[in-house]
Amino acid sequence: MTAIADTIKNWRQPTTQAELDQLSIDCIRTLSIDAVQQANSGHPGTPMALAPLVYTLWNRVMCFDPQDPIWPNRDRFVLSNGHASMLLWSVLHLSGTRAVNSDYERLGQAAVSLDDLRRFRQLDSKAPGHPEYHWVSGVETTTGPLGQGVATSVGMAIAQKWLANRYNRPDFEIFAYDIYVVCGDGCMMEGVGSESASLAGHLGLDNLCWIYDNNHITIEGNTRIAFTEDIAARFLGYGWNVLRVGDANDIGRIEHALDIFHRSKGRPTFIILDSHIGYGSPHKQDTAAAHGEPLGEEEIRLVKRAYGWPETAKFLVPDAVREHFAAGIGSRGARARRRWSELLAGYQSKYPELASEIDKMQRRELPSGWSSRLPVFPADRKGMAGRDASGKVLNALAQNIPWLLGGSADLAPSNKTTLTFEGAGDLQADTPGGRNLHFGVREHAMAAVVNGLALSKLRAFGATFFIFSDYARPAIRLSALMELPTIFVFTHDAMGDGEDGPTHQPVEQIAAFRAMPGLVFLRPGDANEVVEAYRYIIQLRHQPAVLALSRQPLPTLDRGKYAPASGVARGAYVLGDAPGANPEVILIASGSELSLCVDAHEELLAAGIRSRVVSMPSWDIFERQTKDYQDSVLPPDVTARVAVEQASTFGWERYVGSSGRSIGMKTFGASAPLKELQRKFGFEPGRVTQVAKALVASGRRS
Ligand SMILES: Cc1ncc(C[n+]2csc(CCOP(=O)(O)OP(=O)(O)O)c2C)c(N)n1
Numbered sequence: 001m002t003a004i005a006d007t008i009k010n011w012r013q014p015t016t017q018a019e020l021d022q023l024s025i026d027c028i029r030t031l032s033i034d035a036v037q038q039a040n041s042g043h044p045g046t047p048m049a050l051a052p053l054v055y056t057l058w059n060r061v062m063c064f065d066p067q068d069p070i071w072p073n074r075d076r077f078v079l080s081n082g083h084a085s086m087l088l089w090s091v092l093h094l095s096g097t098r099a100v101n102s103d104y105e106r107l108g109q110a111a112v113s114l115d116d117l118r119r120f121r122q123l124d125s126k127a128p129g130h131p132e133y134h135w136v137s138g139v140e141t142t143t144g145p146l147g148q149g150v151a152t153s154v155g156m157a158i159a160q161k162w163l164a165n166r167y168n169r170p171d172f173e174i175f176a177y178d179i180y181v182v183c184g185d186g187c188m189m190e191g192v193g194s195e196s197a198s199l200a201g202h203l204g205l206d207n208l209c210w211i212y213d214n215n216h217i218t219i220e221g222n223t224r225i226a227f228t229e230d231i232a233a234r235f236l237g238y239g240w241n242v243l244r245v246g247d248a249n250d251i252g253r254i255e256h257a258l259d260i261f262h263r264s265k266g267r268p269t270f271i272i273l274d275s276h277i278g279y280g281s282p283h284k285q286d287t288a289a290a291h292g293e294p295l296g297e298e299e300i301r302l303v304k305r306a307y308g309w310p311e312t313a314k315f316l317v318p319d320a321v322r323e324h325f326a327a328g329i330g331s332r333g334a335r336a337r338r339r340w341s342e343l344l345a346g347y348q349s350k351y352p353e354l355a356s357e358i359d360k361m362q363r364r365e366l367p368s369g370w371s372s373r374l375p376v377f378p379a380d381r382k383g384m385a386g387r388d389a390s391g392k393v394l395n396a397l398a399q400n401i402p403w404l405l406g407g408s409a410d411l412a413p414s415n416k417t418t419l420t421f422e423g424a425g426d427l428q429a430d431t432p433g434g435r436n437l438h439f440g441v442r443e444h445a446m447a448a449v450v451n452g453l454a455l456s457k458l459r460a461f462g463a464t465f466f467i468f469s470d471y472a473r474p475a476i477r478l479s480a481l482m483e484l485p486t487i488f489v490f491t492h493d494a495m496g497d498g499e500d501g502p503t504h505q506p507v508e509q510i511a512a513f514r515a516m517p518g519l520v521f522l523r524p525g526d527a528n529e530v531v532e533a534y535r536y537i538i539q540l541r542h543q544p545a546v547l548a549l550s551r552q553p554l555p556t557l558d559r560g561k562y563a564p565a566s567g568v569a570r571g572a573y574v575l576g577d578a579p580g581a582n583p584e585v586i587l588i589a590s591g592s593e594l595s596l597c598v599d600a601h602e603e604l605l606a607a608g609i610r611s612r613v614v615s616m617p618s619w620d621i622f623e624r625q626t627k628d629y630q631d632s633v634l635p636p637d638v639t640a641r642v643a644v645e646q647a648s649t650f651g652w653e654r655y656v657g658s659s660g661r662s663i664g665m666k667t668f669g670a671s672a673p674l675k676e677l678q679r680k681f682g683f684e685p686g687r688v689t690q691v692a693k694a695l696v697a698s699g700r701r702s
C-alpha cells in the first residue's frame with residue numbers, strides 16, 4: 001500500500017453524528033476544489049462556503065429518492081447560482097442518484113460518477129460547467145444565467161399548488177412537496193429575480209424557500225461597489241417570511257430555519273445565510289479570487305490541512321460518507337417513495353380517471369380526444385385576426401386538456417388568451433386551481449414561470465405582444481435548451497398595431513427566434529392555419545413553440561380553392577399553383593403577408609404568368625421535412641422567387657436564393673395607420689406582382 005492510501009485508510013474514522021456530518025461536508029468541499037483544479041476552470045469558493053447548507057438540505061431535510069430522481073412527489077432543489085455546480089454534482093454523486101433517459105426510463109447507472117467529477121467541465125462529462133436539465137438526471141432546471149433559477153422555481157411552486165388542488169383528496173396527498181432554491185447576490189440583483197419574488201409573494205407560495213448566500217462577493221469584488229440595498233426589507237415588502245442564519249457553518253441553525261419554513265403558512269420563505277466564499281482558504285477566503293478560478297495546488301494543500309483532510313489525496317470519498325448519505329437521503333427518500341407508491345395504488349382504484357391524468361401528464365402525453373373541439377373556420381374575405389382564432393383554439397384545447405393553463409403579462413384582453421369556459425377560473429393564492437394566470441407586467445418572470453410549470457409536467461403558455469418577447473427571451477432560450485414543450489403566444493406580430501409606432505413593431509424578432517436551436521417558430525397566415533399550428537405544437541413533447549399572431553383580421557382563405565391548412569404540419573406547402581403545377585415564379589409568405597401574396601398570385605395568373613404561392617408559416621418545421629418534399633414545394637430549377645414578410649429580411653436568402661428577392665423591413669417601422677404603413681413599406685399586391693414580373697422577365701431574357 002502506498003503512503004497516501006495508508007494515511008487515508010487510517011484517517012479520521014468518524015464515530016459521532018457530528019463527525020459524520022463534518023466529514024460529509026468536507027468531502028463536498030474537497031471534491032469541488034479538486035474538480036475545479038483538475039479542470040483548471042470553474043468556481044470553487046461558493047461550494048466551499050455552501051457545502052454545509054447543501055449537505056443539510058440533501059441529507060437531512062429533502063424528500064428525494066436517489067433511485068428515482070423523477071418521482072413526481074420529490075422535493076425540488078434548484079441551484080440558481082449555477083456556477084457553483086460542483087455542489088450539485090457532489091451531492092448527486094454522494095447520494096448515488098441514478099440516471100433516467102428522456103423517455104423517463106430508469107437506467108440504473110450513476111447520474112454523476114466519480115469519473116464524471118474527474119472530468120468536470122469536459123466534453124460529455126455528466127458534470128458540466130453549469131447544471132443542465134436533460135443532460136444530467138437529478139438536475140431540476142438549467143441554471144447559469146443568474147436569476148433564471150429563482151424565477152423558474154416560482155413556476156414550480158405554482159405547479160405544486162395547482163397539482164395538489166386538482167389531484168389531492170382527503171387521505172390522498174399525492175402532491176405534497178416543497179421547492180428549495182439556493183441563490184447568490186447575482187440572482188438578487190437580476191431584474192427577473194425581483195419580478196418573480198414579487199409574484200411569489202403575491203401568490204403566497206408557502207411551499208417555496210429561497211436561501212440567499214449573503215457573502216458580499218461577486219466577480220468584481222465586494223458588493224458594496226454596486227449592491228447596498230436592504231434586501232431583508234425588500235423581501236418583507238414582497239410579503240415573504242424573512243429569516244437569517246448568521247453562520248453558514250452552523251447546520252443546526254440552518255435546520256432550524258428550514259423547520260420554520262415548513263411551519264410557515266401563506267407566504268414564501270427567504271433565508272439570508274451569511275457565508276464566507278472560499279471558506280477555509282488562508283489566502284482567498286472572502287475575496288473575489290475565490291469565486292471563479294482554481295485555488296492552485298499550494299493553496300489547496302493549505303485548505304485541506306485546515307479541513308483536516310489528507311493534503312495530497314484527490315477526489316477522495318471515504319466509504320463512511322457514502323454510507324452516511326445512504327442512511328440519510330437514501331433511506332428517507334426510498335421510504336417516502338414506497339409510501340407514496342402505496343398511496344397511489346389506492347388512489348388509482350378510488351380515482352382512476354384522475355390517476356390516469358397524472359400518468360399521462362407525467363409522460364407528456366395528451367388525453368384521448370384532445371382535438372375534438374378544434375374549430376374549422378369557413379372562408380371569409382373579411383376574415384379573422386390571428387389572435388382571435390388563437391383564443392378560440394386555446395379555449396377548445398384547454399377544455400379537453402385539464403392540465404393546460406397559462407396567461408399573459410397583463411395583456412390578456414389584447415392577446416385573447418383568457419380561458420373563458422365554465423370553471424376555468426383565475427389562479428390566485430386562494431384559488432390555486434385556476435387556469436388563468438395573471439403574470440402582471442413581468443414578461444421575463446412569466447417565461448421563467450412557464451418553464452417551471454413545464455418542468456412540473458403541466459402544459460403551460462405565456463403571452464404578450466411579440467415585440468416584448470425581447471423581455472422574455474432569456475427564459476425562452478432556456479426552454480429550448482431544456483427541450484421543454486412550452487408555448488408562447490405572441491400577438492401584434494408585425495405592423496398591425498400601426499399607430500403605436502416603431503416601439504411596438506417587431507422587426508428582427510422573427511429572425512432571432514428562427515436562429516434559436518430547438519425552438520419551433522410559427523407565424524400562421526389565416527384562422528385555419530392557427531388551428532393547424534396549435535394542432536402541431538400541442539403534440540410536441542420536447543420542444544418549445546413560439547406563435548406570432550396578427551392583431552388585425554386576415555382573410556380566411558377558401559380551402560376548397562386552395563390547399564388545406566393541414567400543410568402547416570410540414571412547415572411550408574403549396575397553397576395555390578400554376579396550371580400543370582409548372583410554375584415560373586414562386587411567392588413565399590408567412591402570416592399577414594399570405595393573403596397579400598394570394599392576391600398577387602391571382603393577378604399574376606390573370607396576367608398569364610405561371611405563379612405558385614407557398615405558405616411558409618414555419619422554417620423550423622419545413623427544415624425537418626425530406627429533401628424530396630422540400631424540392632416539391634420549392635423546385636430547385638425555379639429560381640424566380642419572392643419572399644414577403646413584414647419583418648427583417650435577414651435569412652430569407654436561403655429560400656429565395658441569389659436570384660430571388662425578399663420584400664421585408666430594413667428599418668424600424670413608423671407610427672401611422674396600418675394602411676399607410678403598408679403603402680410606405682411596400683406591402684401591397686402591386687409591389688409583389690411588380691417584383692415577380694421583373695424576376696420572370698429577367699429569367700425569360702437570360
Ligand atoms: C445573467 C448573468 N450575468 C452574468 C453572469 C456571469 N456571472 C457568473 S457568476 C457572477 C457573479 C455572481 O455573484 P454571486 O451570485 O454573488 O455569486 P458568488 O460569487 O457569491 O458565488 C457573474 C456576474 C451570469 N452567469 N449570468
Ligand SMILES: [Mg+2]
Nearest residue numbers: 184185217218
Ligand atoms: Mg456573492
